[in-house]
Amino acid sequence: MTHAIDDTDTTRLGQAVAPLVAAHPGQAGIHALAHPHDAFAARALLADAAERAIDAQYYMWHGDTTGILLFEKLWRAAERGVRVRLLVDDNNTAGLDETLAALDSQPNLEVRLYNPLSHRRVRALSYVLAPRRMNRRMHNKSFTVDNQAAVVGGRNVGDEYFGAGQAMVFTDLDVLGLGTVVRDVSTEFDRYWNSPSSAPAAGLLPAAGAEDVRRLESHFASVRSDPEAEEYLRALRATTLVQGLLEGRLSQEWTEARVVCDDPAKTLDTERRDALLLLPKVLELMGRPTKTMDLVSPYFVPMEDGTAIFQELARGGVRVRVLTNSLAATDVSAVHAGYAKRRKALLEAGVQVFELQRAPGEAEGGGGLLGSS
Numbered sequence: 024m025t026h027a028i029d030d031t032d033t034t035r036l037g038q039a040v041a042p043l044v045a046a047h048p049g050q051a052g053i054h055a056l057a058h059p060h061d062a063f064a065a066r067a068l069l070a071d072a073a074e075r076a077i078d079a080q081y082y083m084w085h086g087d088t089t090g091i092l093l094f095e096k097l098w099r100a101a102e103r104g105v106r107v108r109l110l111v112d113d114n115n116t117a118g119l120d121e122t123l124a125a126l127d128s129q130p131n132l133e134v135r136l137y138n139p140l141s142h143r144r145v146r147a148l149s150y151v152l153a154p155r156r157m158n159r160r161m162h163n164k165s166f167t168v169d170n171q172a173a174v175v176g177g178r179n180v181g182d183e184y185f186g187a188g189q190a191m192v193f194t195d196l197d198v199l200g201l202g203t204v205v206r207d208v209s210t211e212f213d214r215y216w217n218s219p220s221s222a223p224a225a226g227l228l229p230a231a232g233a234e235d236v237r238r239l240e241s242h243f244a245s246v247r248s249d250p251e252a253e254e255y256l257r258a259l260r261a262t263t264l265v266q267g268l269l270e271g272r273l274s275q276e277w278t279e280a281r282v283v284c285d286d287p288a289k290t291l292d293t294e295r296r297d298a299l300l301l302l303p304k305v306l307e308l309m310g311r312p313t314k315t316m317d318l319v320s321p322y323f324v325p326m327e328d329g330t331a332i333f334q335e336l337a338r339g340g341v342r343v344r345v346l347t348n349s350l351a352a353t354d355v356s357a358v359h360a361g362y363a364k365r366r367k368a369l370l371e372a373g374v375q376v377f378e379l380q381r382a383p384g385e386a387e388g389g390g391g392l393l394g395s396s
Contacts, residue, residue: 024217025133027078027170027209028106034074036171039269043277044202051204052275056197059186060258062178063089065199068265069168070096077107078167078212082160083115085181086122088188088255091246093180094126098243101131110216112161113139117146124228125239134224135216137161138290143227159289163215164197165208172268173200173208175282177321188251193321193354194379199268201275207282218287281308302329315342323347324361325369334372342375349378 031037043052056062070077070093077100084090101107109126113136116123120143127134138160142148167173176197178184183191200208215221246252267273283304302325306312316336323345325333337343353359369376 025108026213026217027167027206028076029170031075031169031171034169034171035269036069036072036074036169039271040171040201042271043275047202047277049279050202050277051280052201052277053204053280054199054273054275056174056176056199059178059184059192059195060255061262061264062174062176062195062197063093063185063187063255064259064262064264065174065197066093066166066180067096067259068262069166069172069174070100072265072269073100073105073168075105075169076167077105077169078110078165078209078216079108080110080161080163080165080212080215081180082112082162082164083179083181084111084119085115085179086119087182088246088249088252089182089185090180091242092252092256094122095243095247097132098126098129098239101129104131107132108212108216109134110137110161110212110221111135112137114157114160120228121231121235122239122242123224124231125235127224127228128231128236135221136224136227137215137221137287139222139227156290161215161220161287163211163284165212167205167208167212170205170209171201173205174198175200175208187255191354195321199264199273200280202277204280204282207280211282211284214284215287220287220290283308300328302332306332312336312341312343315344317344317346319346321348321353322355322358322362324358325365326361330365330368333369333374337369337373343373344375344377345369346377346379349380351381352379 032041056065077097079097084093097107097109107129109132111123111134116136123134123136126132138156140146140157141153164177164179165173165175174197177195178193178197182188183193184195186192247256264273283301285301333343333345347362348359350356350359350363366376
């Protein structure tokens, strides 16, 4: 069992952030990362600046160009003595066992898998044998460096999230957080990392040897020298985002912020529905809306309880607006089906529902179903 490292005030990041935090006691500094290149740069360059610790937690980490580039950033940080903890949901690790095992072989880099699949060769068997447990995944996404700066938001790690190569680009948003919110992110990371729902990769994956590490280093080099990666890395070198942070020039909005997270124990007791419900927690923290409430989510599945909350708000005179994906724009048609059956009830209650359409000429989403709802 390990926890976030607290004594990091003397690091470069700690010294850069200290005057800003002192000037805004009890607040969080938020910088929006709307552009996908900035979102990648924030993670990559913060990893380069790390001196004590990196904690990374993701639902999905692809083995594509940006995924391998960020894996290498973690590897190099660990080589220079930084403690790296990498927590990945096991739902999307197909084809990555060898890479994750090699990463885990670095003494300063530990990999854990959330809600691991019991059958690694025929992965679908895990869902057949324990469908309710397997359906409870970890969608948290955070990248925290030296317990001083944290990137959180909607992006997983993969080319489609960072605008790399020819991959479909997801319209998404992350924020770089400073101040109070960083310790909150670290607390939630520790809760997941130390949960019985998270298992050390060393106990699940075949042990990596020297040859596996050599293959990993070779893979790093081949990806880095690829023309697509070179072009992308050149674009990243042009950003001044992290250098601006280190020099105290990065613009932030200082405000009150809270981290809301579901319970990692949701995989242990699948009868506990309260472990999954975030909307009531959000409403409790921000206070009940009296005039307006706007919600943006690519995967909007309000279920019965959430639908009732939105209906009650709308009928009480609150203007409720929801923006989500249309069937044509979604990459997970099953999620859209979970939302579509609630649409009529929401509309009849006065909730305004907007659906993002596919851009002209853009390929259909990954769901495989054509058309718009």
